[in-house]
Amino acid sequence: MHVPTTTPVLIVGGGPVGLTLSILLSRYGVDHLLAEARPGTSRHPKARGISARSMEVFRRCGLEEAVRDAGLPASQVFFYRGRDLVDPDFVRDGVPHEASEGAGNTPSPGMICSQDALEPVLSGRARASAGDRVRFGTRLLSFTQDEEGVSTELEDRADGERRTVRAGWLVGCDGAASTVRAGAGVRMDGPTGLGHFLSVRFEAPLGGVVADRASASYFLTPPGRGGFMAVDNDRHWIYQYPFDPEDPRGDEDLGDRKHLEDLVRTAAGIPGLDVTVRDTMIWRMDAQLASGYRAGRVLLAGDAAHVIPPTGGHGMNTGIGDVDNLAWKLAAVATGRATEALLDSYEAERRPVARQVIDLSTDNARARAGYRIDDELLLTAAYRSTAVVPDPAAPARPPLDPSGYHPSGAPGVRAPHARLAGPSGISSTLDLVGPGFTLITASQDPAWQQQADAAAAAGVPVTVRRLGGGQLSEEHPGSFHQLCGLPPSGAVLVRPDGHIAWRASSPATGPDLLRILRRVLTGAPWTTATSP
Known part of the structure; x- marks a missing residue:
């Protein structure tokens, strides 16, 4: 494993938040190392909505066009509501962003680009800028910190080789189950288990079915359950199925492929639909906020700092806003232009934003299909620090x-x-x-x-x-x-x-x-x- 023994900044986590931080640090001329435990970028669509504020960040980094090319056309940014995909009484709301590009409040309106399509774009730019300092298949095992920096132990997951890396600053962008947060002793506060969902990634010839109602998301109204997320509005889809793991009446085998195919057919309203299940992911809806964003020389960003219900599409975007705020401050400190006290303004500015986003998203979750998705909410962020x-x-x-x-x-x-x-x-x-x-x-x-x-x-x-x-x-x-x-x-x-x-x-x-x-x-x- 060829990694440096020292680095000004070590980023742990190579999802959209960690990769964006790497891109920004390179833009500011700050040497850094990124360690991601996964062998490659995400195969599951996961997060999909990219807000206007995040698109402005990508625009500043010269990535806006590449991200748009990887996502759904602006003409499909609608939200469908119906009992199933063939409901004749469906309703569809939303305004295609292409109608307002370059006008109004932003030059970079939001869009839909699923995480499995976004991460390769970000990874490509991060690697182009930082080279082999962006390392997938590299896991953080442990770390200790002192007043001068952080000593970490990293493992190459391919061959098991371990190396000690000394970092000036350690940034945890490693998700809701953050190893960095746990090692720093930062607690998470807030409710968990607000809902449980099975995400089924599948292929089916639905492009012709939705041709007159193409949307980014298809919310199902009773008696329908859950909803469909368009990956390409043609053959590639996600079905999100809500379930109660504590319900004693539940006898569903969520691992049985035939049962999953039947769930998709029922939800689509097409009994004979040709369905091929590619993979599944079970996830839990939580609403939690870290008690602090900084512990000495350790900082947290993204899901490591806040777990936001997906109802509203602000989770990944709040994380991108975190690192946009943090990157320039780390750069100023690393280059000696600022004192370490500048980093205290990171929590002062970003934690109140996450608190309000969590509350709004939790309210949306309670409202079910009645909430409004606000592309420009994060444009309104106002900092005091x-x-x-x-x-x-x-x-x-x-x-x-x-x-x-x-x-x-x-x-x-x-x-x-x-x-x-x-x-x-x-x-x-x-x-x-x-x-x-x-x-x-x-x-x-x-x-x-x-x-x-x-x-x-x-x-x-x-x-x-x-x-x-x-x-x-x-x-x-x-x-x-x-x-x-x-x-x-x-x-x-x-x-x-x-x-x-x-x-x-x-x-x-x-x-x-x-x-x-x-x-x-x-x-x-x-x-x-x-x-x-």
């Missing part, structure tokens, strides 16, 4: 706003999307966000560039992006600053994850840029006396 400069003019906001996305320039929120007319390859203000801090302004005042130059001279590069008057022209001049609630002389300082760290109405407003950046990167608390 030492990595965000408080703005007395900004109203207090919950972590998420279920009422809908409302563009704003308030510190802590995602920078709003405004359409740009050029140059080529840049069509949204979100495309201006780089791997470092970005200052976006419409002002031609040289003071903004002077402040950015002073920050760069002190070791904190800031890229100034000026809207209007040059190459960066808005389709609707002034729209970005209007959305941000700023005059043209103002600016917003955008973090590498696309969230606003600070806004000012002019270069002369409050402290200079370098002072703001130093306080953000050192994790010093903002008080009335120190706030701008």
